[in-house]
Amino acid sequence: MQFVEANGAKIPAIGLGTSELRGRTCARLVEQALKLGYRHIDTAQVYENEREVGEGLRASRVRRDDIFVTTKVWTTHFAPHDLERSTKESLTKLRLTEVDLLLLHWPNPQVPLAETLGALAHVRKLGMSRHIGVSNFTVALLDEAVAACPEPLVCDQVEYHPYLDQTKVKDACARHGMALVAYSPVAKGRVKGDATLARIGRDHGKTAAQVCLRWLVQQNVCAIPRTSRIERLSENIEIFDFELSDEEMGQISGMGSAKGRLTDFGFAPKWD
Numbered sequence: 365m366q367f368v369e370a371n372g373a374k375i376p377a378i379g380l381g382t383s384e385l386r387g388r389t390c391a392r393l394v395e396q397a398l399k400l401g402y403r404h405i406d407t408a409q410v411y412e413n414e415r416e417v418g419e420g421l422r423a424s425r426v427r428r429d430d431i432f433v434t435t436k437v438w439t440t441h442f443a444p445h446d447l448e449r450s451t452k453e454s455l456t457k458l459r460l461t462e463v464d465l466l467l468l469h470w471p472n473p474q475v476p477l478a479e480t481l482g483a484l485a486h487v488r489k490l491g492m493s494r495h496i497g498v499s500n501f502t503v504a505l506l507d508e509a510v511a512a513c514p515e516p517l518v519c520d521q522v523e524y525h526p527y528l529d530q531t532k533v534k535d536a537c538a539r540h541g542m543a544l545v546a547y548s549p550v551a552k553g554r555v556k557g558d559a560t561l562a563r564i565g566r567d568h569g570k571t572a573a574q575v576c577l578r579w580l581v582q583q584n585v586c587a588i589p590r591t592s593r594i595e596r597l598s599e600n601i602e603i604f605d606f607e608l609s610d611e612e613m614g615q616i617s618g619m620g621s622a623k624g625r626l627t628d629f630g631f632a633p634k635w636d
């Protein structure tokens with residue numbers, strides 16, 4: 365496993381995304397992923413699966429210290445008191461004393477950003493999370509957050525895959541010493557049928573999805589692919605035994621555009 369270092373955090377480059385995984389399926393996938401060598405699990409309050417993620421963590425019998433657990437505070441809990449209370453609830457559901465990374469899930473213009481960041485830094489000081497960060501923050505919001513936050517932010521978790529150019533956010537993260545964590549890293553499954561990725565994969569004996577994930581980690585980006593299929597857990601982590609050439613990296617980067625975004629929850633910030 366490779367790691368991405370960011371403002372004091374050491375984040376395993378591949379993690380398991382868990383949105384939409386529920387109940388026993390979720391607990392089983394988390395357990396299996398950890399048994400297969402995953403060391404990074406991504407959940408969120410709004411996924412309503414923190415309890416099952418916690419069950420999977422315990423069932424795996426992997427040492428807690430060896431696992432990097434991220435959860436995210438939902439936007440309705442951004443008032444300082446709510447942020448602290450909801451983080452305590454997350455920890456209770458996960459049955460953990462602390463998470464490794466606590467993120468603001470989306471920007472919320474209804475609550476002053478500095479207040480929310482102050483509360484986020486405070487819960488870190490209280491020992492509820494080892495690190496803090498943000499998600500779905502544009503470059504402008506990221507610059508504002510870094511300036512306002514009393515503690516270092518370690519990542520911006522944003523949508524990133526070969527169809528979406530994220531050069532600006534990636535550069536901003538690098539400027540601030542932060543990691544970019546790519547969500548929807550296999551473009552919600554769309555990369556599977558991609559002719560360019562499949563062709564590059566044939567030369568390396570890898571699948572299109574593996575080429576896509578390799579392209580991400582080779583940029584020093586973390587990726588958190590989700591799967592509900594045990595066999596794909598191995599596929600998505602077996603990407604550390606080959607390397608893409610500069611030319612192959614360039615070909616894949618050339619597929620991206622500003623219009624390639626797949627996530628639109630209707631309350632997204634203005635990205636450009």
Ligand SMILES: NC(=O)c1ccc[n+]([C@@H]2O[C@H](COP(=O)([O-])OP(=O)(O)OC[C@H]3O[C@@H](n4cnc5c(N)ncnc54)[C@H](OP(=O)(O)O)[C@@H]3O)[C@@H](O)[C@H]2O)c1
Pocket residue numbers: 380381382383384406407469499500521522546547548549550551552553554556573574588589590591592593596599600627
């Ligand atoms: N911060 C945010 O606002 C935010 C937003 C979205 C997502 N996320 C996080 O990022 C994680 C991943 O994003 P995502 O779930 O949107 O998309 P994703 O991981 O790009 O795609 C998941 C889909 O791709 C399929 N898939 C996975 N591996 C595959 C492979 N090797 N070959 C072919 N298909 C494959 C899965 O199907 P099967 O189940 O059939 O394998 C699933 O339908 C989420 O689970 C969540 O933890 C965060």
